[in-house]
Amino acid sequence: MGASADGLLTVSEERARARVGIKWTKHGVDVIPSFVADMDFDPPQPVLDAIRGHVDRGDLGYGPFSAELAPAYADWQERQHGWRPDERQIRPFTSALHALEVALWNTTERGDGIVVFTPIYYPFLDAIADSGRRRVDCPLDPDGWRLDPARLExxxxxxxxxxxFCNPHNPTGRVFDAAEIAAVADVAERHNLLVITDEIWGELLHPGAVHRPLAICDERFAGRLVTLGSASKTFNIAGLRTAVAHIDHEPLLSALAAMASHQQGSPSSLGITGTLTAWTDCDDWMRAVQRTITARRDQLTRRLAADAPTIGYRAPEATYLAWLDFTDVAAGAAGGGLGDDPAEYLLEHAGVALSNGPKFGTGGVGVARLNFATSEQILDDTIDRIVHTIDQHD
Known part of the structure; x- marks a missing residue:
């Protein structure tokens, strides 16, 4: 794995298939995986070196202290987005989902309503259901995936x-604009609602997009905001299981203070080391990733326009995820489309594993999510298989 002549990151399929993570092992050797949100590129060399140092020293005991994550996260956010979070309000967790679930358990009761802008990252929906809370769908407008203030109200x-909230948004890749964010702030203030915002995709932007943390977007979020952060997506280290939450919400801070510390979990020493290194010493690698995922996004955009124009697709403003609508594919065939769950059809008939659209809630029927954070060749092979299968279906 390395960089191509144009400075973009790349990886061979042989190297990718040598990995033991879920992405390349869940399905058979004849399947190209484009589902789980891992990039195929190696993480930054400084991160690998820092973790290797622990192993070479036999340094797998307790520590370093997770408290070191707070100033590193504050520095990172200030450098990248102009926001300096209060370090006293930052808490460590093992993942953004872990932080979300802890927040829900400590601020809501069974049956309470949790608003989600669907389609949305489906583990969020699972977290709501598993905790006995009530899911309240507020569907985004499919024509541009905009947030409708009246629908929210x-x-x-x-x-x-x-x-x-999820900004940048998974799975559509939207970066919500100031008016949309103001609508959320307005509703939250008038109805005294807590806002939990997942911002772990905030650095994976395409040209022209600007991510602004909710904390500095509108003063009405003050005192009612939990911001989830992690180096997991930006630096491809989700397996290190490390995240933080900035908690600008006194009731939740008080609940955590009264909660047994071990119930709150703790990142591992390797996770802390890797995350600290990513946030302090890997900006060049991040910029290479940004260039690479934009190149792959543009490649996907060109290929779909030329070879599969019936697939509904809007180029994402952020993330390395594409939300593909197959409902107009083979419209002349019996039933049209590839069924309610195109990912199932494509797994069986194309040997391509995408994320199942219906799992993302309202707006997911007939749709599938594709991860394009891979090499040019692997992405072309993936598209070729999808195109061939659509042609055969028609």
């Missing part, structure tokens, strides 16, 4: 307690 009732 109408979704709120007396039992609604939380708005769960």
């Amino acid at each position: 109408s979704a709120i009732d007396a039992t609604t307690k939380v708005i769960l």
Whole structure:
């Protein structure tokens, strides 16, 4: 694995298939995986060196202290986005989902409503269901995946307690604009709602997109905001299981203070080391990733326009995820499309593993999510298989 002549990151399929993670082992050797949100590129060399140092020293005991994550995260956010979070309000967790679940358990009761802008990252939906809370769908407008303020207002009732935000948005790749964010702030203030915002994709932007943390977007979020952060997506280190939450919400801070510390979990020494290194010594690698995923996005855009124009697709503003609508594919065939769950059809008939659209909630039927953070060749092979299968289906 390395960089190509144009400075873009790349990886061979042989190297990718040698890995033991879920992405390249869940399905058979004849399947190209484009589902789980891992990049195929090696993580930054400084991160690998830092972790290797622990192993070479036999340094697998306790530590370093997770408290070191707070100033590193604050420095990172200030450098990247102009936001300096209060270090006293930052808490470590093992993942963004872990932080989300802890927040829900400590600020809501069974049956309380949690607003989600669907389609949305499906483990968020699972977290709501598993905790006995009530999911309140506020579908995004499919024509541009915009947030509708009137629809949000109408979704709120007396039992609604939380708005769960995801910006940049997974799976659509939207970066919500100032007007949309202001609408969320307005509703949250008037109905006294907590806002939990997942911002772990905030650095994986395409040209022209600007991510602004909710904390500095609108003063009405003050005192009612939990921001989830992690180096996992930007630096391809999700397996290190390390995240933070900036908690600008006194009731949750008080609940955590009264909660047994071991119930809150703790990142591992390797996770802390890798994350600290990523946030302090890997900006050049991040910029290479940004260039690479934009190149792959543009490659996907060209290929779909030329070879599969019936697939509904809007180029994402951020992330390395594409939300593909197959409902108009083979419209003349019996039933049209590839069924309610195109990922199942393509896994069986194309040997391509995409994420199942219906799992993402409202707006997911007939749709699948594709991960394009891979090499030019692997992405071309993936598209070739999809195109061939659509042609055969038609």
